Amino acid sequence: MPIKIFSHQADPDGLGCIILCKKSFDEVDYTLCKNVSDLDYKLNEFINNEEDLNYEKIFITDLCPSIDLLDKISNNEKLKNKIIIIDHHVSNLEKTKEKDYSFVNINLDKCAAKLFYDYLKEHWALIFPDKTLKEFVELTNLHDTWKWKEVNNLDAYHLETLLHKLGTIGYLNHFIEKLDFVSRHFKYTEEEEKWIREQLEEEQKYLDNLMNRIIYKKIDKINYGIVYGLYNYRNSLSDKLRDNKNCDILIFMAVDNETISFRSINNDVEVKSIAVEFNGGGHDKASSCPLNKENERKIIKKFLN
Ligand SMILES: [Mn+2]
Numbered sequence: 498m499p500i501k502i503f504s505h506q507a508d509p510d511g512l513g514c515i516i517l518c519k520k521s522f523d524e525v526d527y528t529l530c531k532n533v534s535d536l537d538y539k540l541n542e543f544i545n546n547e548e549d550l551n552y553e554k555i556f557i558t559d560l561c562p563s564i565d566l567l568d569k570i571s572n573n574e575k576l577k578n579k580i581i582i583i584d585h586h587v588s589n590l591e592k593t594k595e596k597d598y599s600f601v602n603i604n605l606d607k608c609a610a611k612l613f614y615d616y617l618k619e620h621w622a623l624i625f626p627d628k629t630l631k632e633f634v635e636l637t638n639l640h641d642t643w644k645w646k647e648v649n650n651l652d653a654y655h656l657e658t659l660l661h662k663l664g665t666i667g668y669l670n671h672f673i674e675k676l677d678f679v680s681r682h683f684k685y686t687e688e689e690e691k692w693i694r695e696q697l698e699e700e701q702k703y704l705d706n707l708m709n710r711i712i713y714k715k716i717d718k719i720n721y722g723i724v725y726g727l728y729n730y731r732n733s734l735s736d737k738l739r740d741n742k743n744c745d746i747l748i749f750m751a752v753d754n755e756t757i758s759f760r761s762i763n764n765d766v767e768v769k770s771i772a773v774e775f776n777g778g779g780h781d782k783a784s785s786c787p788l789n790k791e792n793e794r795k796i797i798k799k800f801l802n
Contacts (some may be wrong), residue, residue, distance in 0.1 A: 498553035499524035501543075503536055505559035505609070506665055507728075507754070509656040510641040513610030513634065514558035514583070516672050520630060521617050526552075529665065531754060533778070534787055536560045544569070549579060557582045559609035561589035561601065571598055583612050588769060588778030608641035610634050630676050632683035643782070652685065655693050661729045662696040700733055707734055713743045714800050719766060720745045723800050728754035735760035746771070748800060750788055757792060758785045 500522045505511025506529035515527045528543075530536040540562055549555060561584045562570075570576045582601045590603045604612055614634045636653040639645040645653035660668045685693070703726075711724045722744040726734065728751035738744045745766050749758040757775065759768035761782040769784045775795065777786025786792055 499526055499551065500554050500556070501525075501549075501552040502527045502556040502558060503530055503540060503560070504528075504557070505532075506530060507532075507756075508641065509637050509660055509668075510608045510610050511559035512660070512665065512669055512672075513608075513637040514556070514613045515669055516676065517610060517613055517617060517630070517634070518556060519669075519673050520676060521621065530560055532756060532785070532787060533560060533563060537563050537566055540566060544576065549576060552579070555580045556613070557584075558613050559584060561586065561593065561603065564592060564596075567593065567596070567598055567601065570600065571596075581616070583609055583616060585609050585612060586778060587780055588773060588784070592778075608638045610641070611638040629681050629683050633672070633676055636683065652683075655685070657732065658693050658696045658700075659689065661700070662692045700730065703727070703730060704733055704737055708737065711738075711744070711747075712801060716800070719764075721748060721800050722746070722762075723748045723750070723796070725750045725752065727751060728756060728758075731758040731760065735762055738762050748796065750793070750796070752788065755788045756785050757788045757796065759783070 500518060502515055502518045502525060504514045504527065518525050518527070528539055530539060536557070540557070543549065557580065561582055570580055577600055580600050584603045585605055585608060586603070587605055590605065593601055593603065602612065602616070611634050636650070636656055639648065639650050639653035640656050645651070659671070663671055707724055707726050707730060711722045714721045714723065720743050722738060724734070726749060731749040731751060734749065735747050738747055739762055741762070745761070745763045746768055747760040747762055749760065751758065757777070759771050761768050767781040769779055769781050772779050772784030772786045775786035775792045777784060779785055
């Protein structure tokens with residue numbers, strides 16, 4: 498029987514989980530989800546249509562459904578035994594910690610792809626010691642936990658550059674094929690290096706333009722920078738803003754992904770609570786919420802008035 502996976506589509510971590518799943522099982526169907534509300538909608542449809550009957554196991558990675566849906570799963574013996582949730586977002590740990598869901602695994606130490614890799618190794622014995630895949634997961638972890646900066650690992654950073662260049666489906670297909678060489682070290686090919694250079698050049702131009710469009714606002718000693726831009730640029734813009742004294746928190750409004758991203762830039766300010774205020778969540782230094790009419794109106798009122 499095939500395997501189903503719902504994963505976060507936004508970054509190398511969520512996509513890395515799908516790649517691992519495809520590498521581990523013969524038949525895998527995946528569904529990409531933008532955010533928690535997108536996951537809730539798609540998972541609910543899936544359950545209501547009894548599509549779960551077609552699958553042996555259902556993984557949900559790098560995301561966690563809302564409490565209502567978790568309760569619905571928890572009250573259904575069959576679903577409860579079939580679904581496994583693997584996530585690492587602190588806001589999801591907080592929302593589930595009062596409950597005792599046996600199918601929810603949230604661990605803050607590693608990215609979802611690394612947690613999923615360890616899970617598959619432990620429970621399914623499917624991923625054998627494969628050097629390339631293991632190193633790919635390690636790079637994904639460095640990227641997703643922002644540790645690549647401390648150790649200055651640009652290979653990890655360039656997973657995201659390649660994602661921007663290839664697009665979501667292109668990234669999935671490319672790495673599913675590339676990671677077939679079991680005993681080699683993970684290394685970018687000349688073609689990949691070329692894609693990275695081209696993408697970086699293009700991003701540089703767009704970022705220079707974005708920098709000029711940021712609107713700054715100081716509220717209670719915290720400097721906010723607000724800008725509308727393409728979702729792919731939320732992280733590279735926050736990198737570029739570091740050491741810019743005008744900005745402690747970046748509020749990045751991405752209409753193309755219907756997401757508002759919050760990034761802590763300077764002064765160690767946390768941004769999770771802002772996202773929670775707007776029905777979102779995430780990590781202390783990087784969080785997000787849906788960009789809908791209501792949130793947009795509130796953000797404009799609070800930060801652009
Ligand atoms: Mn992640």
